[in-house]
Amino acid sequence: xxxxxxxxxxxxxxxxxxxxxxxxxxxxxxxxxxxxxxxxxxxxxxxxxxxxxxxxxxxxxxxxxxxxxxxxxxxxxxxxxxxxxxxxxxxxx
Ligand code: SF4
Ligand code: SF4
Numbered sequence: 140x141x142x143x144x145x146x147x148x149x150x151x152x153x154x155x156x157x158x159x160x161x162x163x164x165x166x167x168x169x170x171x172x173x174x175x176x177x178x179x180x181x182x183x184x185x186x187x188x189x190x191x192x193x194x195x196x197x198x199x200x201x202x203x204x205x206x207x208x209x210x211x212x213x214x215x216x217x218x219x220x221x222x223x224x225x226x227x228x229x230x231x232x
């Protein structure tokens with residue numbers, strides 16, 4: 140997958156620190172980390188490392204990972220193609 144100039148995904152303040160997204164983020168990408176000294180143990184996405192794959196999105200139990208394009212915060216069409224493509228592939232089998 141081609142690397143964009145930066146990632147479009149972000150975690151909002153309602154993160155409960157479960158760590159599911161960190162496990163999901165591809166190993167060599169490793170764009171998600173726990174916020175240092177955060178009393179709730181929340182996580183953050185390093186936008187310069189995120190490859191916009193969208194794998195973390197459906198795993199968040201509190202739906203606090205968002206696509207900034209889908210929310211109109213930055214320009215772009217929104218959505219996370221990697222998951223959509225994977226679902227289409229799985230549905231066709
Ligand atoms: S969209 Fe992909 S690369 Fe970006 S933080 Fe989520 S799992 Fe990691
Ligand atoms: S999956 Fe969601 S709640 Fe869990 S650490 Fe990641 S952003 Fe926070």
